[in-house]
Amino acid sequence: MIELLMEPRWSPYIAGAGIGILLWFSFLFSNKPLGCSTAFSRISGMIESILSGEKVRNKEYFKLFPPEVDWQVMLIVGIVCGSFISSFISGTFHFSFIPDTFELNISDNILIRFIFALTGGILMGLGARWSRGCTSGHGISGLSQLSLASLVAVMGFFIAGIFTATIIFSL
Template identity: 55%
Template sequence: MDVTPYIAGAGIGILSWIAFLLSNKPLGCSTAYTRTSGMIEHIFRGKKTDEKPYYQKFAPIVDWEWMLVAGVFLGAFAVSVILGGFSLEWVPTLFGDTFGYDTGLRLVVALGGGILMGLGSRWAGGCTSGHGISGTLQLAISSWIAVIVFFVSGIVTAFLLYGVLW
């Protein structure tokens, strides 16, 4: 039995407590991506970006949530290297066996899925970490509904994509 997910779960729970204690804010990641898009837009459009109501609400800055996302990437990389599980895999085996090992197709599907997840998280007012960890921790009904929809949608999509039902 691999205890790593249990350790990670306990760590996320403790991190949630600390976040509420020190910042009075819940954990969440999707706003960091919104802020990043604003930073990228700012490079091309300058001060016009700051005039948008959306970026007035979600200022394009590096904040603690942005650093949390960076920490997730760095932490996942460090643990995978330490545990010996790190590898670069452009096309995962399950995807390749089902759809072929075309790297371009895999990148298009990953980009499309990422865009849809980003739109969905902004539409839902949070992502799996915001709703699934922080919202359910606070017993928010909207978060419980969002998490149920996340899981059901993921299961249905996996069944449809990988032909589990037929």
């Protein structure tokens, strides 16, 4: 079993089963779907409250989703820590500001990489809020509940991803 954890790439079937089990526990203990976009919004609200005080809690959005640490925020912490531990144990950990594929196909300039990452992050954040959930929320939790809205959202994610990749990698 320990050898499995030391592999650089895990079986998608085992990882998928693990995510499915995590989804069961998410509904069992919190009665909420598995996803990350709300947690990122909560974190931004916590940062905003540090900068501008408690008036953040009076905003309509933060009345529904208070800027506080909950289990979904801790899930993000766990994803980051787990990714680090996994890459360290498997011997694949290294710092990289520009991924090899980006450098090969687009540019080795760190400013261009930053602009792409920032633009992509902003668009993904807006898309997640607009579709009322992130890709993991719709793709894992929404589809497991047979949500038609999630099916449409996931189809949109794939179409947009294919379209964007086609444009970027044909430049």
